Amino acid sequence: xxxxxxxxxxxxxxxxxxxxxxxxxxxxxxxxxxxxxxxxxxxxxxxxxxxxxxxxxxxxxxxxxxxxxxxxxxxxxxxxxxxxxxxxxxxxxxxxxxxxxxxxxxxxxxxxxxxxxxxxxxxxxxxxxxxxxxxxxxxxxxxxxxxxxxxxxxxxxxxxxxxxxxxxxxxxxxxxxxxxxxxxxxxxxxxxxxxxxxxxxxxxxxxxxxxxxxxxxxxxxxxxxxxxxxxxxxxxxxxxxxxxxxxxxxxxxxxxxxxxxxxxxxxxxxxxxxxxxxxxxxxxxxxxxxxxxxxxxxxxxxxxxxxxxxxxxxxxxxxxxxxxxxxxxxxxxxxxxxxxxxxxxxxxxxxxxxxxxxxxxxxxxxxxxxxxxxxxxxxxxxxxxxxxxxxxxxxxxxxxxxxxxxxxxxxxxxxxxxxxxxxxxxxxxxxxxxxxxxxxxxxxxxxxxxxxxxxxxxxxxxxxxxxxxxxxxxxxxxxxxxxxxxxxxxxxxxxxxxxxxxxxxxxxxxxxxxxxxxxxxxxxxxxxxxxxxxxxxxxxxxxxxxxxxxxxxx
Amino acid sequence: xxxxxxxxxxxxxxxxxxxxxxxxxxxxxxxxxxxxxxxxxxxxxxxxxxxxxxxxxxxxxxxxxxxxxxxxxxxxxxxxxxxxxxxxxxxxxxxxxxxxxxxxxxxxxxxxxxxxxxxxxxxxxxxxxxxxxxxxxxxxxxxxxxxxxxxxxxxxxxxxxxxxxxxxxxxxxxxxxxxxxxxxxxxxxxxxxxxxxxxxxxxxxxxxxxxxxxxxxxxxxxxxxxxxxxxxxxxxxxxxxxxxxxxxxxxxxxxxxxxxxxxxxxxxxxxxxxxxxxxxxxxxxxxxxxxxxxxxxxxxxxxxxxxxxxxxx
Numbered sequence: 001x002x003x004x005x006x007x008x009x010x011x012x013x014x015x016x017x018x019x020x021x022x023x024x025x026x027x028x029x030x031x032x033x034x035x036x037x038x039x040x041x042x043x044x045x046x047x048x049x050x051x052x053x054x055x056x057x058x059x060x061x062x063x064x065x066x067x068x069x070x071x072x073x074x075x076x077x078x079x080x081x082x083x084x085x086x087x088x089x090x091x092x093x094x095x096x097x098x099x100x101x102x103x104x105x106x107x108x109x110x111x112x113x114x115x116x117x118x119x120x121x122x123x124x125x126x127x128x129x130x131x132x133x134x135x136x137x138x139x140x141x142x143x144x145x146x147x148x149x150x151x152x153x154x155x156x157x158x159x160x161x162x163x164x165x166x167x168x169x170x171x172x173x174x175x176x177x178x179x180x181x182x183x184x185x186x187x188x189x190x191x192x193x194x195x196x197x198x199x200x201x202x203x204x205x206x207x208x209x210x211x212x213x214x215x216x217x218x219x220x221x222x223x224x225x226x227x228x229x230x231x232x233x234x235x236x237x238x239x240x241x242x243x244x245x246x247x248x249x250x251x252x253x254x255x256x257x258x259x260x261x262x263x264x265x266x267x268x269x270x271x272x273x274x275x276x277x278x279x280x281x282x283x284x285x286x287x288x289x290x291x292x293x294x295x296x297x298x299x300x301x302x303x304x305x306x307x308x309x310x311x312x313x314x315x316x317x318x319x320x321x322x323x324x325x326x327x328x329x330x331x332x333x334x335x336x337x338x339x340x341x342x343x344x345x346x347x348x349x350x351x352x353x354x355x356x357x358x359x360x361x362x363x364x365x366x367x368x369x370x371x372x373x374x375x376x377x378x379x380x381x382x383x384x385x386x387x388x389x390x391x392x393x394x395x396x397x398x399x400x401x402x403x404x405x406x407x408x409x410x411x412x413x414x415x416x417x418x419x420x421x422x423x424x425x426x427x428x429x430x431x432x433x434x435x436x437x438x439x440x441x442x443x444x445x446x447x448x449x450x451x452x453x454x455x456x457x458x459x460x461x462x463x464x465x466x467x468x469x470x471x472x473x474x475x476x477x478x479x480x481x482x483x484x485x486x487x488x489x490x491x492x493x494x495x496x497x498x499x500x501x502x503x504x505x506x507x508x509x510x511x512x513x514x515x516x517x518x519x520x521x522x523x524x525x526x527x528x529x530x531x532x533x534x535x536x537x538x539x540x541x542x543x544x545x546x547x548x549x550x551x552x553x554x
Numbered sequence: 555x556x557x558x559x560x561x562x563x564x565x566x567x568x569x570x571x572x573x574x575x576x577x578x579x580x581x582x583x584x585x586x587x588x589x590x591x592x593x594x595x596x597x598x599x600x601x602x603x604x605x606x607x608x609x610x611x612x613x614x615x616x617x618x619x620x621x622x623x624x625x626x627x628x629x630x631x632x633x634x635x636x637x638x639x640x641x642x643x644x645x646x647x648x649x650x651x652x653x654x655x656x657x658x659x660x661x662x663x664x665x666x667x668x669x670x671x672x673x674x675x676x677x678x679x680x681x682x683x684x685x686x687x688x689x690x691x692x693x694x695x696x697x698x699x700x701x702x703x704x705x706x707x708x709x710x711x712x713x714x715x716x717x718x719x720x721x722x723x724x725x726x727x728x729x730x731x732x733x734x735x736x737x738x739x740x741x742x743x744x745x746x747x748x749x750x751x752x753x754x755x756x757x758x759x760x761x762x763x764x765x766x767x768x769x770x771x772x773x774x775x776x777x778x779x780x781x782x783x784x785x786x787x788x789x790x791x792x793x794x795x796x797x798x799x800x801x802x803x804x805x806x807x808x809x810x811x812x813x814x815x816x817x818x819x820x821x822x823x824x825x826x827x828x829x830x831x832x833x834x835x836x837x838x839x840x841x842x843x844x845x846x847x848x849x850x851x852x853x854x855x856x857x858x859x860x861x862x863x864x865x866x867x
Contacts, residue, residue: 082743163740246716247715252699286603295618317711329638333631333635336630337627337634340626340630341626344622350603351603352615353612354612355599356605365596365600368592368596369593373589376589377585382638386574387641388574388645388709389574457561457562458564458706460736460744461738464743465745
C-alpha cells in the first residue's frame with residue numbers, strides 16, 4: 001500500500017527522537033485511562049480484561065483435565081465438576097473468544113488500517129468496554145457465589161426449571177455483555193464504511209478489515225437473538241411463563257433453535273477475525289501479495305451469510321423433524337466450501353514467496369494446519385448418520401476445540417505477536433516466542449487429538465466419571481493439556497517482560513505493507529500526523545523489497 | 555462386550571453400525587488425504603521458498619488464477635454433496651423403524667433409565683433384548699432432556715419431556731454393551747448409565763419368564779381407565795355421545811374443530827389426556843377435564859397401550 005505523505009514512504013524510518021509523544025505516554029492519570037476515548041487505550045483495557053478472563057477459564061479447564069486423569073470422581077465433587085466445565089465454557093466463549101480479536105486487535109487496528117483518527121463513535125467504544133466489564137462482574141459474582149451447572153449451552157428445561165444454581169446471574173451477565181458485542185460491531189461497520197482514508201477503496205482494504213466487517217455483521221444481527229433466548233429463560237424461571245418447559249405448556253426444542261441461531265454464527269465471530277489475522281501475517285512473511293485476495297475477502301461474506309442458516313445441525317438427534325435435519329445438513333456442507341477456499345488460497349500464497357519463520361508466521365502456519373483438521377472433522381459431524389453417533393461425545397469437543405483453540409486462539413496469539421511492537425513500541429524476545437509457539441502447537445495436538453478417538457469410541461461429553469477403558473486416552477489428553485498450559489504461560493511472562501526490557505521497536509520491524517505500519521510505534525494519539533492517501537492495493541511487497549533477486553533462475 | 559482393553563474403534567453390534575463405520579472410514583480417508591496434501595504443500599513451499607534460498611525461481615508470480623479458484627470451489631462442493639447424500643440416506647433409514655419391530659417403552663428421569671417390555675416386565679438401567687430382532691424404543695422423559703446413546707449400535711436419540719421420541723436397532727452380537735445418557739441432565743449425568751444385554755432369542759424368552767410377573771401395559775391401562783372413571787364418557791361398550799369413539803382411533807387421521815387433520819399417534823393421545831381442549835375433534839364440545847398431574851408418564855403409557863389395544867385390526 002502506498003502512502004503519500006510529504007516524502008516517499010519510509011521503508012526504514014528515521015530514528016525516533018526521545019521522548020516522542022505517543023498514545024501510551026500522553027497521560028498517566030486514572031481518568032486518562034478509564035475515561036479515554038482513544039481506541040488504542042480501549043484496546044489495551046480489553047487486552048487486560050480478556051487476559052484476566054482467559055486465566056480463569058484456563059484454570060477451570062486445568063482442574064477438569066486433572067480430574068479426568070482417573071475414571072472415578074476423586075479430585076472434586078460432581079457438583080463442582082459440573083460447575084467447572086460450565087465456568088470454562090461460559091467464560092471462554094462469551095468473555096474471551098467472542099471479544100478477543102475484535103475488541104483487542106480490531107479496536108487497535110481498524111482505525112489504523114483504514115487511516116482514520118479513531119473509530120466512528122469513540123464514546124460508544126468506551127461504553128462497550130464498561131458494558132463488557134459489568135457483564136463480566138455479574139458472571140464473576142455467579143461464579144463466586146456458588147457457580148452454575150447448566151453447561152454453557154443452558155439447555156431448557158434444565159436451566160429454566162430444574163437447576164438450583166446461579167443460572168440467572170450468569171445469564172444476566174451474558175445478556176449484558178452481548179450489548180458490548182453489538183456496539184463494537186456497529187462501531188466497526190460505520191467506521192469501515194465512512195472513515196476510510198482517501199483512495200482506500202473496498203478492494204484495497206486489508207483482508208483483516210474484510211473479516212472484521214463480516215464478523216461485525218454477525219455480531220449486530222445475531223447477538224440480539226441470544227439476548228431474547230436468555231430473556232425468555234428468565235421469564236420462565238422468575239414468572240413461571242411456559243415457554244420451554246412442557247409441564248408449563250412450553251417446547252424444550254424451541255430453546256435449542258433460539259440458542260443455536262445465535263451460537264452457531266458466534267462460532268464464526270470467533271474464527272473469522274483469526275482468519276483475517278492469518279491473511280495479514282502470511283503475505284508479510286512470504287513477502288508477496290496473498291493469492292486470491294478477492295476470494296479470501298468475499299468468502300468471509302459467504303461464511304457470514306451461511307452461518308445463519310445452519311443452526312439446526314446441532315440438533316440432529318434432538319427430536320426436530322428428519323426433513324429439517326436433511327436441510328440443515330445440506331446447508332452445513334455449503335458453509336464448508338468458503339472455508340476450504342480460504343485454506344487453499346493461504347497455501348497457494350506461499351508459492352514463490354520468500355518465506356521466513358518468525359513467531360507470527362509459526363502461529364499462522366499452525367493455524368492453517370489445525371483449522372484444516374478442525375474444518376475437515378466438521379464434515380464428519382455434518383454427515384447425518386455419523387453425527388448421530390458422535391453428537392454430544394468427545395469427538396465434538398475435539399472438533400470445536402480445533403476450531404476455537406487451534407484456530408481462534410492461535411490466530412489471536414499470532415496477531416498479538418505480529419502487532420506487539422506497534423501496540424507497545426517494544427520487541428518481544430523472538431527465541432522464547434518461537435519456542436512457546438511450537439510448544440503450544442504440540443501441546444494442543446496432544447490434548448485434543450486423543451479426544452477424537454475417545455469420541456468415536458463413545459465417551460459422552462460432560463462426564464465426570466467414565467468407564468475405565470477410556471482412561472489411557474484421557475491421560476494422554478491431560479498430559480497434553482499440561483504442555484499447553486506451560487505453552488500459554490510463556491507468552492504471558494515474556495510479553496510482560498518485554499514491556500520493560502524488550503528492544504525498542506522501529507515503526508515497521510517486519511517491513512510490512514499495511515497502513516498501520518506507516519505510523520510510528522507506538523502510534524501518536526491521533527494515529528497519523530498527516531491523513532494518508534492510498535493509491536494502491538494492500539500487500540505491495542514488491543515495492544518494499546524491490547524486484548526479486550532472480551539469481552539461479554534458469 | 556464391555557471390557558477394559560484399549561481400542562481405537564468401537565465394536566459393531568447392530569445392523570446399522572457397519573454402515574455408519576463405512577462412511578466414517580471414507581471420511582477418515584478423505585480427511586487424511588486433504589490434511590496430508592495441505593501439510594505437504596505448506597512444508598514443500600516453506601522449504602523451497604524460504605528466504606535464505608536465493609536460488610529458488612520467484613519470477614512470474616501469480617496472485618490469482620480463476621481456474622484454480624473454480625477448481626477448489628467446485629471440487630470440495632461436489633465431494634461435500636456426495637457425503638451429504640450418503641449420510642442423509644443412512645440417517646433416513648436409521649430413523650424409520652421397520653414394520654414388525656418389537657416396541658419397548660422407556661421412561662427417563664434424573665438419573666435413571668426405566669424400561670418396560672411388551673409383556674410387562676420392567677427393568678432399570680439394564681435393557682435385555684433378543685438378537686436379530688428389530689427393537690423400537692419409544693421414549694419419554696419425566697423431567698429434563700436426556701439422550702439414549704448406545705455406542706456399539708451407533709444410535710442416539712434425545713429423550714424429551716412432553717412428547718415421545720422413537721429410535722430403533724437390531725442387535726447382531728450377543729453380550730453387554732454400554733448405555734449412556736448423552737445429553738447433560740444435571741448433577742449425576744455421568745452416572746445415568748447402564749448396559750444393554752443382547753441375548754439369543756431363546757435366552758431372552760427364558761429371561762422374560764424368570765422375572766416377577768408384571769401386568770402387560772394394556773391390562774394395567776384398562777384397570778387405570780376404570781379407576782379414573784374414563785368409561786363414564788368413553789365407554790368401550792356403547793357408542794358414546796359426548797365424545798368420539800376410542801375403538802379405532804389409534805393411527806387414524808382425525809378431523810379437528812378448526813378443520814385441521816392430525817394423525818392420532820401416541821403424542822396426540824397423550825396430549826388429549828393431559829390437555830383435552832388443545833385439539834378437539836370436529837362435532838364435539840371441549841368437555842373433558844384435564845388429567846395433568848393425576849397420571850404419571852408410566853401410567854400415560856399404560857393408558858395409551860390400552861387405547862391402542864382397542865383397535866380392531
